[in-house]
Amino acid sequence: MKSCLPPDPNPIKPSLSLPPGACDAHCHVFGPAAVFPYAADRSYTPPDAPYSGLRGLHDFLGLQRGVIVQASCHGTDNTAMLDGLKRGEGRYRGVAIVDASITDAELAEMDRHGVRGVRFNFVAHLGGAPDLDVFDKVLDRIQALNWHVVLHLDAQDIVQYADVIDRIEVPFVIDHMGRVRAEDGLDQEPFQRLLGLMRDPRAWVKICGPERVSAGKRPFHDAESFARALLDVAPDRVLWGTDWPHPNISKDMPNDGELVELLGRVCGDEATLRKVLVENPQRLYGFESGR
Template structure:
């Protein structure tokens, strides 16, 4: 058993005796909003994998383990994002949002020609956006083909479009989405170059989109844009500039649990604690964790 299997087993062992207790905590108490985790993934080994994928974890990130992390850190709500390696089969994610409909929202990955019926079914299961995970892929032309029709239908549902791409290419993608009236959510601080950090031209472009009023940024997974273990310091530098540009009203925090491919650098509690270092002001931090996230993810 490798280290990741050991960690996953430990999570499962911790969660298993209290599964019903966690379920009671999530669905039978009044859903007071203490904090919203805007970015996490759940999956298990053995699920059908996408034909094109960068990796596939060899451990389980179960819903019960995730719920245990939420409870132990005082986080009341979560947004589950479809992992890229599961492709457009969102069934595992939907099972989670249906299990905890008052507490969880979903962000799906869909085919560009998805039917209206399928979109409506996703909407009824708590999905509030689609994700374009474009890391390692050719950039699509979002202004042509079937894309404008899909984006118009996404807009009609009042969903957002989540973008995961290195900062150098954000302008191409985000400009195309904004020109079609989309609400845009940029993943993981915009993924600036690890060496350039806040000086990355793509990150500076991201700051310029604040004036549109339709772009949100996730304060999550700074370690994906940092050299070594410098994620905490980079996150603070990036957050300061994002707060100046966007204010706290259009920033949200995400754990990025289970931190795929970076499990050795961080855990859930450390990810949650990082926000305090990034946003020392209690009032602003509370807004990011609650009212901002509730507005974006339509949590009443």
């Protein structure tokens, strides 16, 4: 079982001043394992990255809101994520991983605590595509809650599962720019398919994870053109996140302060930055205005 590297313990202080209500729309909490054990069938073991560490990073970077996304190392046990939502007292929203055994009462309880979506992994090294019958049934059930689905895909999955994506009726969010490969260029079929998807009003995308797109080392400048292209197509449905604590990074561990600086270069102006960090996540996740 693979062990993950810890995040960079020394993020730089960004020179970029973030707008009030700025949101990290993709981050995780892991453990601590002594309190919130990892799933027995996990494909990787992360270092503990508890809620206190996430909140401290957000305070340091100037991020007032966040979305805690359940990761596969905790499986369908969403306890650590839900603990973060409760301790955040409205500062955080959540995205859960569930299976067919989830009850309507459990979904409603998650909703009360701030969960706003479910996530399905299609990524090969995390186990590959889910049971599509379960996928369809869960999506039918979350419609009444006005939740969305987060799709964690490898680039080729955007092509392979085009029919599955096309039949989704709830809003859907593509993680990490579809994990396209920068060395394959902007004209590669998966990225062109992703740009096409983003013309659909159901579709959202996170322009995070540049280290997963880049062919090089930090600060991952070769990922910027992909983020800008997505922002040009659907500026009202683009989100951003740190992806802290960056699980499964085998090349160059990002610096979270540098990731904020990269976002500033991609957005280019304060109005666009506010749209990505405040207005778009507020609309999708239902954050209270002014909080």
